[in-house]
Amino acid sequence: MSRLNNNRAAVEAGEAKVNVAILGAGGIAHTMADTLTKMAADPRYASWIHPYAVAARDLDRAQAFADQWGLDKAYGSYEDLVADPDVDLVYIATPHSMHAEHAILCMKAGKNVLVEKSFTANTAQAREMLAVAKETGLLCTEAIWTRYMPSRGLINEIIDSGEIGEVQSASANLCYPVVGKARMTDPACAGGALLDVGVYPLNFLDMAIGADHGRTVDHFETSMVAWPETGVDAQNNTTLYYSDGTMGVSTSSMLVTSDRGGYVWGSKGYLVVTNINNPEAIAVYDNDHKLVRNVEVPPQLTGYEYEVADAAAALLDGKTECEAMPHADTIRIMELMDAIRERWNLRFPFEE
Structure with missing residues (x-):
């Protein structure tokens, strides 16, 4: 058990903060470090969130990362990071083919984990991770940021209000030209568009x-x-x-740029979400295609702060999952992506 699990009182009394560490030092790790730095300077989070440490497989690289972002500690191995008794929450920022191994390493060392999407490479790995979470009583949650953002509630409020009528169809797309990243085309890294970018339109449809x-x-x-x-x-x-006849279309690509749009169509109108990967605006239209209103999305630090805050709050309450992305939701999306890849007859080398 981590030092702060189910110990909200210590934080509220100002006796401790949630020390967040980053496992991995790649691009997404820098985004999280930026987020944590901004949270530490923001009055909403400064009293309870602390950017603490980073680990890479090379100490010099880890130290350079820590120096850049003002972190307390740098470690040259993941094992050294999880041995630090002051680490409370570890953000897993390695390729998704390694998420299960690294998250299990953390949890078996008593560390809560916030695991970057895709949660794992397949459902079997996800179930193995969640079994360890249950065994250890530690938090293990998927860091797919759109699940935690206020925009989710705003979109659902419009749909549930009946403003656009009976919803029966939707589409979502996310496409970036990212074939220059080696991991994207490497089967050993669980590469491909689906797990990296396709997971977002699938989650958008699941929510919308x-x-x-x-x-x-x-x-x-x-x-x-x-x-x-x-x-x-x-x-x-x-x-x-x-099951009720509603239809959703999900599109993703690593070859081209798309508009990243989310579209939900109803009998009285429709809504358009600009950028399903990080919603920037929500527009409501009527049946005559006239703009009815724009719904503002709250300003944010980076957008990653919501998942960090939810994860930190959950561990302080002794929970093993976050309400915004419970384990059942993670498993459902992983099972869907497994089924899609099975239809394609696409297996990764480690699945053979």
């Missing part, structure tokens, strides 16, 4: 028309274009058919 509204996927149709030689998906399209 799926599980958040009591719908379950009845069946799906999917297609993909393979990346030459390695065979991972370069771009893909999946149509989800829900």
Whole structure:
């Protein structure tokens, strides 16, 4: 058990803060370090969130990272990081093919984990991680930031109000030209568009028309274009058919740039979300395609602060999951992505 699990009183009394460490020192790790630094300077978080440490497989790299962001500690191995008794929450920032190994290392050392999406490479790994969370009583939650953002509630409020009528269709896309990143085309790193960018439109649909509204996927149709030689998906399209006849279309690619739009269509109008990966605006239109209103999305530090705050609050309350992304939701999305890859006959080397 971590030193602060189920110990909210110590933090509220000003006797301690939640020390957050970062495992990995790549691009997404820098985004989290930026977030933590800004949280430490923000009155909403400064009294209870502390940017504490980083670990890389090279001490010099870790120290340079720590110096850049003003972290207390730098470690040249992941094992050294989890041996530090003052680490409370570890953000897993390594490629998703390594998430299970690194999260389990942390939890078995008594550390809570916030695991960058995709949670794991497949459902089997996810279940193994969650079994360790149950065994240790530690927090293990997926860091897919859009699940924690205020925009989720704003979108659902519009849909639930009936303002756009009966919703029966939606689409979402997220595409970036990112084939220059080696991990994206490497099967050994669980590469491909689906797990890296496709997870966002699938989660958008799950929130906008799926599980958040009591719908379950009845069946799906999917297609993909393979990346030459390695065979991972370069771009893909999946149509989800829900039990009540509602339909959702998810598109992702690592070859091109898309508008990143989320669209929810109803019998009285529709809504448009600008950038499903980090919602910037929500617009409501009527049946005549006239703009009814714009819904403002609250200003944010980076957008990652919501997942950090939720995870820190959950561990202080002794929980093993976050309400915004409970384990059941993570497993449902992982199972869907497994089923999609099975339809493509796409397996990673470590799954053979």
